[in-house]
Amino acid sequence: MRVAAAARRAGHSPRGLASGRQRRGRGPTPRSVWTLWITGAALLIAGAVALPTALAAQSSPLDDARAALVRGEYESALERLDRVSDGGSEAAIVRLRALRALGRYDDALDLLGGRSGPAPSPRLERWKGELLLEVGAWDAAEAAFERSVAAGAPDAALARVLLGEQAFRRGRWQEARAVFDSFIDLYNSGAADTGAEMIAVAHAVGRLGRENPDLFQDALRAWDEAIELLPGDPRPIVAVGDLFLDRYTSTRAMEEYARALSVNAREPDALHGRARALDFDGSGRALAVANEVLETNPNHVGARTLLAEIRLRAENVPAAVEEAETALETNPRSLEALSVLAAARYLAGDEEGWIEARDRVLALNPSWAGLYVRLAELSADARRYADAVDFAREAVARDSLSWEGWGLLGINQMRTQEVVEGRENVARAFDGDPYNPWFKNTLDLLDLMDDFETVRSENFEIVLPPGEAALLGPRVIALAEEAFAEMTERYGTSPPTPIRLELFPTSADFSVRTFGLVGLGALGVSFGSTLVMDSPTAREPGDFNWASTLWHEIAHAFHLAISDHAVPRWFSEGLAVREQRVARPHWGFRAGVPWLQAWTSERMPPLSRMNEAFVRPAFPAQLAFGYFQASLAFDWIEERWGFQAIRDFLEGYGRGATTNQLTRIILGLDDEELDAEFQRYVDARFESEIAALADLAPVFHDGPGDQTVDAEATVEEILEGMTDDLDILRSQARLSPGSFPARLRLGQALVRAGWWDEAEENLRAAQRLFPAYPGLDGPLAGLARVHQARGEVSEAAGALRALGELNESAWSVAVEEARLRAELGDVPGELRALRRALEIHPFAVEPQTRLATLAGETGAWDEAASAWEAVVALEPADPAQVWYELSRARLRSGDRAGARTAVLRALEIAPSFDAALELLLEIRGGGR
Amino acid sequence: MLGALIAPAPFATLAAQETHLVTVVGLGGGPEYDARFFGWGERITVAARERFGLPESSTHLLVPDAELPAPATATSRRDGVEATLAAIATDAPADAEVLVVLLGHGTFRNDEARFNLPGPDLTAREWSLLLDALAPRRVAIVNAASASGPFVQALAASNRTVITATKTGRQRNETVFGGYFADAFAGDAADLDKDGAMSLLEAFAWTTAEVARHYDEQGLLQTENAVLDDDGDGVGSETPSADEPDGAGSSTFVFVPAAALELPEAAAAxxxxxxxxxxxxxxxxxxxxxxxxxxxxxxxxxxxxxxxxxxxxxxxxxxxxxxxxxxxxxx
Structure with missing residues (x-):
């Protein structure tokens, strides 16, 4: 596929900027220009600061104003210009730039004769046109550009490229392309000598990149030359940042914006670029930086639109609408702001409003794919994948060069089980935009997935990595069907089937499948009836419990189906965690120390605003805490109002109701009452744990948004580096006998020192204070060590069993318990522990072999056969023996045909295997 | 690959063969390693005597400890190694087979691989000379030490099997190959084709599978990749097979449990x-x-x-x- 794409790209028009073109008097290579320019600018500023008196004596007020402008001291620049008696057009341009940076567009236009009519001089027409574009006066702007071109103004090239840009924004791509194309000739003939001309070339070539992505490289080269020609001008630097960001390279983009901002920290377009890059990276700081833009320029339409998008993704529709409408007050023809407004209204269920906004966009530009691209993106963010497909389809129907549209179409088709068509569309998108990492990663992954195996059951289609199907397939099917049956009964309905479940052998692959890039920290994702998750092989044993994760994702499929994909994320995640606990009491995230501290220090949002922790967490751990905290809400709701209330919520979301409305109707509580009552419930439920942690050092160090807190940090990790001195620890425990950390720390230190009896006393006290502490450093682990040291194997095994009940991923605990049970000769106990270990990580030869053997010995031949099948799949060192054991187990469990197949496999490897030959005769009834 | 592990040699021909086993336990460098390497050597020696019925006189266990704890037969100092091999070269019949197993640490410096012994080490080249002296007998050597890879090229010869725990001299980390190789000797599991005998090829296949599983289950990057060369070209294979150039020879270097040899003996009468x-x-x-x-x-x-x-x-x-x-x- 990639070969075909490359070939198609090779067929693109060969037109582009000539390479190796000699430019007069140009020394440095393009990329080194940055250093020179920044150094020069920095020197200028440093000089002004170091020698104020001397400079003041020599410089004119216009020079001072220009210097102030460069530094971003726009108000000061304007004041200084007031003292310039006759600065001509130079002074006028400095004033226009300052006013524009401050968002005082009409003040600037007043200097140019108002919104209509010509500017005072042809040289100012292009400026006037650009200002008119800021306020959406398209016709007047185009007239100004035309006057600039007709008069042969020094910057007429810029005016001409902006006329091309206007043709593009009005949906007249052929006309725009002809204009942009002419700039390639301008450059290649060596006639683009001025900064304005080079900006025009760079802009034009960048636009042509949508047809030929190779031209983005040429655009970058032209912007470099523009920077060289326009030292001190931030615009080309910001444009380079934008070019990188639009090509998905946010790190490089950030570097460019930082360079511009190092000279002028208030530069609105550079700040806007930084905010976009932060948003691109998913950083919560994007919001603050976008607001920083507005402090300088409250009418910055780009910043307002970005804020609207951020609000919308946070599911704060009213705030999004308000931001978009504010942007449109400044520029009623902003296609971007109108697109977000349409999307916001659509997601709010405002049918009339969204159509009105849509029609406004399409009246301006019937080919504006951006409207539908935005709708598709936001629909996908809101988990409305079928809507996303429809919108993306509309985007590409209106503009076949919308690679974003093709990509969104393909990716969302794959989420809605249109895998083949989806793949074709992602390939088409990559063809047009080979820089896009989502497209590339997705296609690479799909190539990899060609070797995956598919197994099917009544309600599921399960796609597994090669080599894992034999072991995992039956286990996944059994669990998935169990979950489906139980939840169908619980919810009274079921999602559309088959549910497609894809498991990936690396977290990176799962991450790419989910959102196109590596680095997603989640374990599983539900797109409705398509579920995607890590295979147990994707992580180390003990990192996660795949079975619990699978149950969680299947719960989402139910929630999304019942709510018609309108359930808010906090609701579905919290309810899915509760479903894990309902299914198996040891499953699901538990209340650890960090969450309790976040709760008591009010770092978690109240229940009425729980979604904030999911869509824009204040600190990374807040998201993990959100899952648990939200799950408590469903414990509470189900206990108090019954499960029907939860079903009513889901159905209510499906009818378009908000959480606030549903809370009033179903629970009879307003937000304030909801938050207060939930607070009381949680405080009461964790009263003893909260009291027992009162004197523990906080895990949060740097304010409310600590970025470094580990959601699952243990007491040992929190107190790492603290004293191990027994006398001090004894004294602390004496002073605070009700302190969990004090008793636990002392108990742990006593275990290390071998003071078993005193250790037991303190560990038992710690256990009473925080009975459900899930950390593997907890009192139960310490008690297990104490008992083992004393030779009390049964008690040690008991402590480990209890610990395993509190931690769904405690692989090593289960394995150790199994070992101890074997030592005790406790076969049922060992079997139970082995099952628990293998539930966490089934890809382990030794526990599977032991389980198979024990199950056979106890006559549990079905289980023995299943475990031997797992061992076979794990490619044991002695396969003939394992096939033989499998055959025996199958025969004993009544599967004569399966036994025959297995014994033939054994004998194929080892034809002289006497026991297997005898088994073959037994399978055949004693002989021929 | 597993299907090609079958040893075609009938037991009748093996019964008459004399096999010598020389297990050399190198310098451990600390009590933990000393005990571990000795334990492996002990297991191999005991299995050779009890399971495969080799007489004590042809099962030599050389250890660093001069007190020669049972079942050791000589010290593993350089002179002890040389004397043991020289005695076999002098006394054993020309059709005897000799298996040498090295358990311990190895080093690879200045393009020279060594097996660490108490006192002066023996380099790969020196081991080659010692083995050459055993000609025309069929010889196999298993170097289970770290950085043992270069032994393959240095020791390769016709009628000789060379197995090393690592593929190159740069794999310097501690190895686990020796422990699993000892398990292969001591148990039935490495008789992969269940014909009652264990060939060196089977022992190699079983051991390498167990080594891979060990690293996988520990979540560790595998730092040892064993190779086998028995076609004398000095290039080891990680996946030898009886129907490949590497593997054919070692598939007929077979250890047969004493009980299984009774059958061909009975058939003669x-x-x-x-x-x-x-x-x-x-x-x-x-x-x-x-x-x-x-x-x-x-x-x-x-x-x-x-x-x-x-x-x-x-x-x-x-x-x-x-x-x-x-x-x-x-x-």
Whole structure:
């Protein structure tokens, strides 16, 4: 596929900027220009600061104003210009730039004769046109550009490229392309000598990149030359940042914006670029930086639109609408702001409003794919994948060069089980935009997935990595069907089937499948009836419990189906965690120390605003805490109002109701009452744990948004580096006998020192204070060590069993318990522990072999056969023996045909295997 | 690969062969390693004597400890190694087989690999000279030490199998190969084709699978990749096979449990039993031929034919057992 794409790209028009073109008097290579320019600018500023008196004596007020402008001291620049008696057009341009940076567009236009009519001089027409574009006066702007071109103004090239840009924004791509194309000739003939001309070339070539992505490289080269020609001008630097960001390279983009901002920290377009890059990276700081833009320029339409998008993704529709409408007050023809407004209204269920906004966009530009691209993106963010497909389809129907549209179409088709068509569309998108990492990663992954195996059951289609199907397939099917049956009964309905479940052998692959890039920290994702998750092989044993994760994702499929994909994320995640606990009491995230501290220090949002922790967490751990905290809400709701209330919520979301409305109707509580009552419930439920942690050092160090807190940090990790001195620890425990950390720390230190009896006393006290502490450093682990040291194997095994009940991923605990049970000769106990270990990580030869053997010995031949099948799949060192054991187990469990197949496999490897030959005769009834 | 591990050598020919085992435990450098390496060597030596019936006089365990804890026979200082091998070179018949196993640490510096002994080490080149002195006997050497890879090129020769725990001299981390190789000797699991005997090729395949599993289950990057060379070209293979250049030789270097050797001995005195064993061998040959044609056959037809032959073989086994008086332990 990639070969075909490359070939198609090779067929693109060969037109582009000539390479190796000699430019007069140009020394440095393009990329080194940055250093020179920044150094020069920095020197200028440093000089002004170091020698104020001397400079003041020599410089004119216009020079001072220009210097102030460069530094971003726009108000000061304007004041200084007031003292310039006759600065001509130079002074006028400095004033226009300052006013524009401050968002005082009409003040600037007043200097140019108002919104209509010509500017005072042809040289100012292009400026006037650009200002008119800021306020959406398209016709007047185009007239100004035309006057600039007709008069042969020094910057007429810029005016001409902006006329091309206007043709593009009005949906007249052929006309725009002809204009942009002419700039390639301008450059290649060596006639683009001025900064304005080079900006025009760079802009034009960048636009042509949508047809030929190779031209983005040429655009970058032209912007470099523009920077060289326009030292001190931030615009080309910001444009380079934008070019990188639009090509998905946010790190490089950030570097460019930082360079511009190092000279002028208030530069609105550079700040806007930084905010976009932060948003691109998913950083919560994007919001603050976008607001920083507005402090300088409250009418910055780009910043307002970005804020609207951020609000919308946070599911704060009213705030999004308000931001978009504010942007449109400044520029009623902003296609971007109108697109977000349409999307916001659509997601709010405002049918009339969204159509009105849509029609406004399409009246301006019937080919504006951006409207539908935005709708598709936001629909996908809101988990409305079928809507996303429809919108993306509309985007590409209106503009076949919308690679974003093709990509969104393909990716969302794959989420809605249109895998083949989806793949074709992602390939088409990559063809047009080979820089896009989502497209590339997705296609690479799909190539990899060609070797995956598919197994099917009544309600599921399960796609597994090669080599894992034999072991995992039956286990996944059994669990998935169990979950489906139980939840169908619980919810009274079921999602559309088959549910497609894809498991990936690396977290990176799962991450790419989910959102196109590596680095997603989640374990599983539900797109409705398509579920995607890590295979147990994707992580180390003990990192996660795949079975619990699978149950969680299947719960989402139910929630999304019942709510018609309108359930808010906090609701579905919290309810899915509760479903894990309902299914198996040891499953699901538990209340650890960090969450309790976040709760008591009010770092978690109240229940009425729980979604904030999911869509824009204040600190990374807040998201993990959100899952648990939200799950408590469903414990509470189900206990108090019954499960029907939860079903009513889901159905209510499906009818378009908000959480606030549903809370009033179903629970009879307003937000304030909801938050207060939930607070009381949680405080009461964790009263003893909260009291027992009162004197523990906080895990949060740097304010409310600590970025470094580990959601699952243990007491040992929190107190790492603290004293191990027994006398001090004894004294602390004496002073605070009700302190969990004090008793636990002392108990742990006593275990290390071998003071078993005193250790037991303190560990038992710690256990009473925080009975459900899930950390593997907890009192139960310490008690297990104490008992083992004393030779009390049964008690040690008991402590480990209890610990395993509190931690769904405690692989090593289960394995150790199994070992101890074997030592005790406790076969049922060992079997139970082995099952628990293998539930966490089934890809382990030794526990599977032991389980198979024990199950056979106890006559549990079905289980023995299943475990031997797992061992076979794990490619044991002695396969003939394992096939033989499998055959025996199958025969004993009544599967004569399966036994025959297995014994033939054994004998194929080892034809002289006497026991297997005898088994073959037994399978055949004693002989021929 | 597993299908090509079958050793075609009939036990009758093996019974008459004399095998010498020389297990050299190198310098551990600390009590933990000393105990571990000695434990491996002890297991191999005891298995050779008790399981495979080799006499004490031909099972040599050389250890660093001068007090020679049982079942050690000599020290593993350079002179102890040289004397042991020289005695075999002098006394053993020309058709004897010699297996040398090195357990301990190895080093690779200045393009020279060494096996660490108490006192002066022996370099790969020096080991080569010592083994050359054993000609024309068939020799196999297993170097289970770290950085043992260069031994393959240095020791490669015709009629010689060289197994190293690492592929190169740069794999310097502590190895676990020796422990699993000892397990292969001590247990039945490495008899992968279940013919009652264990070839060096089978021991190698089983050990390397266990080493891979060890690293996988520990969540560690595998830092040792064992290789085997038995075609004398000095290039080891990680996946040798009886039908590949590397693997054919080691598939016939076989250790047979003492009990299994009773059968060929009985056949020599009983013509009916001898006929049954011939028929049994013919059936095994037909099965091997059928398996070779598997790729060209319809899977169902293949399976049916295989099953019929296996049933015949199973019944033939019963006849053999009946003739022997139901003594069990057919092979």
């Amino acid at each position: 009983d013509s009916v039993l001898a006929r049954l064993l011939r028929e049994q061998a013919e059936l095994e040959t037909r099965i091997a031929r059928l398996r070779a044609r598997r790729g060209e056959m319809d899977p169902e037809a293949y399976e049916a034919e295989l099953e019929e032959l296996l049933v015949e073989l199973a019944l033939k086994n019963r006849e053999v057992e009946g003739r022997r008086g139901g003594g069990g332990g057919g092979r």
